[in-house]
Amino acid sequence: MADWTFQELEEWDARIRELVEGFGLECFPQEFEVCDHNQMLGYMAYSGMPSHYPHWSYGKSFEKLKTLYDHGASGLPYEMVINSNPSLAYLMRDNSLLLQILTVAHVYGHNDFFRNNRTFATTNPEYTIGAFKSRASRVRRYIEDPTIGLERVEAVLDAAHALSMQCRRNLSVRKPSASELRDTAIEKARRPADPFRSIHAEPEYIEPNLRRNPPEPDEDLLLFIRDHNPYLSEWERDLLTIAHEEAQYFLPQIETKIMNEGWASFWHHKILETLELPSNLHLEFLVRHNQVVCPHEGSLNPYHVGIKVWEKLEKKCEQEGNGLDEMFVTREADRDTSFLRRHLDEELVRELDLFQFAPEGDELVVTEVSDREGWKAVRDTLIGNIGSNTLPIIRVVDGDRDGKRTLVIEHVHDGRDLHPEYAEKTLQFVHRLWQNEVVLETNLGETASQLVHNDRGFSVRAA
Amino acid sequence: MPRLESVFRPFRSSDAERSDRAAGDRARHRAKVREAIRDNIADIIAEESIIGQDRDRIIKVPIRGVKEYRFIYGDQNPNVAQGDGGTERGQVVGKNKGQDGEGSPDKAGNQPGVDYYETDVSLDELIDLMFEDLELPDMERKRLRQTESEKLFKRHGFRQKGIRSRLDKRRTARSRLRRRAAAEDAAPTPGRERFPFHDGDLTYRHVTTDIRLESNAVVICIMDTSGSMDTVKKYLARSFFFLLYQFIRSKYQNVEIVFVAHHAVAKEVTEEEFFYKGESGGTMISSGYKRALDVIEERYHPTLWNVYAFHCSDGDNFDSDNPAALKLVQELCDVCNLFGYGEIKPLGPRYYESSMLNVFRRLDVDNFQTVLIEKKEDVWPSFKALLAKERVPVETRDG
DSSP: OOSOOHHHHHHHHHHHHHHHHHTTOOOOOEEEEEEOHHHHHHHHHTTTOSSOOOOHHHHHHHHHHHHHHHTTSSOOOSEEEEOSSSEEEEEETTSOHHHHHHHHHHHHHHHHHHHHOGGGGGSOGGGHHHHHHHHHHHHHHHHHOTTTOHHHHHHHHHHHHHHTTOSOSOTTSOOOOHHHHHHHHHHHHSOOOOTTTTTSOOOOOOOOOOSOSSSSOBOOHHHHHHHHOTTOOHHHHHHHHHHHHHHHHHHHHHHTHHHHHHHHHHHHHHHHHHTTOOHHHHHHHHHHHHHHHOOOBTSOOHHHHHHHHHHHHHHHHHHHTSTTHHHHHHHHHOOHHHHHHHHOOHHHHHHHTEEEEEEETTEEEEEEESSTTTHHHHHHHHHHTSGGGGSOOEEEEEEEETTTTEEEEEEOOSSOOBOHHHHHHHHHHHHHHHOSOEEEEEEETTEEEEEEEETTEEEEEEO | OOSOOEEEEOOOHHHHHHOOTTHHHHHHHHHHHHHHHHHTHHHHHHHSOOTTOOTTOEEEEEEOTTOOOOOOBOTTSOEEEEOSSOOOTTOEEEEOOTTTSOOSSSSOOOOTTOOOEEEEEEHHHHHHHHTTTBOOTTOOOOSSOOEEEEEEEEEEEEESOOOGGGBOHHHHHHHHHHHHHHHHHHSOOSSOOOOOOOGGGOOEEEEEEEEEEEOOEEEEEEEEOSTTSOHHHHHHHHHHHHHHHHHHHHHOSSOEEEEEEESSSEEEEOHHHHHHOOOOSOOOHHHHHHHHHHHHHHHOOTTTOEEEEEEEEOOOOOGGGHHHHHHHHHHHHHHOSEEEEEEEOOSSTTTTSOOHHHHHTTOOOTTEEEEEEOSHHHHHHHHHHHHBSSOOOGGGSOO
């Protein structure tokens, strides 16, 4: 049983909150809920949400987590924090007092990050819990509706989940509507004002293609299908909306994993060092903190990389003597990609001993190391493999090719090929939702190819 | 006091007990896993040596059907990891497990979509799944010696007492309405008062046990154990019979099984000997059929018994024996509901040697079925082809 009482915890929390404010963190009001390991597994399977719509994939994720936990292959996190207002965090009942203190401090770090980082500006934290509840009740209603039923809901959700991450990445830039894009196209085609018109040759007039739908390539795959497949029923459209909204909610967390964990770890360290812990707790703190932020050799620990960069930034602030302003600006303005591009310099890459590796035959071989010639390549490869850069960009280019309602989507090839089996199976899901032929343009190896899925099944064509 | 507010909600064990929120989704996932296993049974049987295994044995089954597909990058691309200092170019840091494995060095990475997944199934569960759609075909009702096969519960009237689950709600409600109508006739009460159920209203369905009689059936397994049946062929034949044996044991309580092993001569053997002992010698297929006919004659007369006979051989028979064998097959077909012949012909140097399939082709009887087993992947489809309820080719099943 735990070695702490509620009163103790609340006293520590009051002291921590004082420090949090003293350091200049700006948090949402915070709620802590104490749960046991089974509840924690449940929260993890449903991304922490107190209510969530049912789908077998969450059952699968629960079983997986539980198996790993039961076999001791992985522990449970000390906490989970939800980006909402008020912020909601779960604490594990059986953790020791020190772990609870550390966790509480860590949670305030995340809370501050959620509230202030620009990437989260679009997530409407006031409505998070309500929105998830509403989605859950809508999906349940469709499942219980005798004219729809579980199987059909599942068929749509399976497909929607497969495509939900194929959406716009930068949500703080407003998406122009189709009519605005058409206006821009007309504007562009118009002959620019030219005072020397009489002596200049008449430029060739290129008629803008106003028929094409979408006017410009569109990354929101689910939304495009929802809005342009006339054969979908209302409930199917709603399921696509639900999957899309949920992906949009989680996208900022994917985009800021390293920064966010680094920030929270940086602050829990600073707060606990300032708390003047009794020596037995302090010793445990050092051990636990090191467990959390230790480097994982042969892979990458976001806590470790994150806190290293923040610590470096702190050192820089101290040298310049301007307070920690630059750190606070960074936590507001950056996301993982820009954060690493700006602040992960040669010295730090070398200190972390980052290296780039690639498969060669049966083995994984180091191809670049962090020396003077290699460190930039290493950093850039790292940036290519974090956040939403791990997701290929797929855009709708044409929703009605040749007037046959063929959906054409393109993979914006950045040197990395799609996983062929996954591409084939996912394309099947696009076809299920579009209910007509779909064509994916991509490069396989060196050759431009078209993956096609229509009523006759899957095929590959050379483009 | 800090302006930042916080609330602590204590742990409530009642919540914890109530909140198995993933239960429904887990059940659904489990159902999908079973589906996936069913679709992959042919592979599982081919990969696993399940012959002679204990039914409680746990089999690891790779699940391919419950992957969550997305557009992802292939894992043959470069990535970045952290070293212990002093990492050098060209250093080997792990194994490339190809497109299906995980591509990060040393420890398993967190690549999105790497989703290879195994589940544990007991052999028992697997067998139940496998035999769901199969049965001994054309079972007839035979006179006499009907064996007691199953205890069933049969509805038999109503009672005032019973267990909760057998409460008949409609009758109970009706009985209350009747009582209320009677009560109002006797002493009319103004307004709508509460009129609760009484014990006397409760009506329970009554059940009795019923014994269903099943027709007698016997399955005769005939296996060629001659010298030409090498290890591979014996393995295939035994796989086939093992499936048959498990199928009968799991679906029928009272079906008898007879084992006959033959080379140039045939004898009836025990289950143990049939599955585990090797023999050698020349091949006289007719001897096995003769022995089977004798067994039927002595103990399982076709007027009383449904008889099923299955024979596995490599078809490498003495030419001189073929006419006799053909004649005996004809006789066997006359007494059997079904006679199945499986020819074991692994691809190899002796593939084109004599085959009984050619000999039996002259036979034109409905209840004679032949299958060709060339490799271990064929065992399950041929087994299914012989015993499927609808006798449809395997491919046409939905899925």
